[in-house]
Amino acid sequence: MKPCAQNRKLIAWLASNALDARQTRQLQAHLETCEGCRRYLAEISNVTEMLVATESNPDVQASESFHRKLAGKLRAAKPDSLGEILAAYFHGTLSNWRMSLPAIAVLVVIGVTVAIWRQPPEVTPPPQTGTQTVLVSEADNDLAPTIANYQRVANQSLDKLDALLTRQGNRALPSMPIYTASTPGLAQESF
Secondary structure (H helix, E strand, C coil), X not given: CCCCHHHHHHHHHHHCCCCCHHHHHHHHHHHCCCXXXXXXXXXXXXXXXXXXXXXXXXXXXXXXXXXXXXXXXXXXXXXXXXXXXXXXHHHHHCCCHHHHHHHHHHHHHHHHHHHHHCCCCCCCCCXXXXXCCCCCCHHHXXXXXXHHHHHHHHHHCHHHHHHHHHHHHHCCXXXXXXXXXXXXXXXXXXX
């Protein structure tokens, strides 16, 4: 049986006497019911006992040639560049489609993001100074007050939109029935 994943680290700390009393009691209670964790504790305790029993000799020193070889290997083991890391990753993952599909999707998203980011910004014409006359066609005078019509006129010119809204705001409103508390029958008929 395997030990419980959440208890592996605690069991290792228990074997090296690194747990506090509360955690030790809780783990001991769990060990009474879990065979996998008890076996894992026995294995870790065996390894810990062997390490403690091993004699360490503080007089052992590495030779000068060992230090030179180690320093040379550390200097030669420079960190890989991003390109080398990606090349190694894709070399290993292209043979496994489950790993390569997410990697390709990430690359596509990054490529699209970079392409959008690198597009030149739209250039807006500078505002014209002085007075401008806005030519409004006869068809624009009688437009129904809808958002679609306003968007169409605004796409042509903001000055045309302003003129249209001003004209429509100055129109007299059509007469509408006024409902009061004394005319409840009219209100019910309109629905």
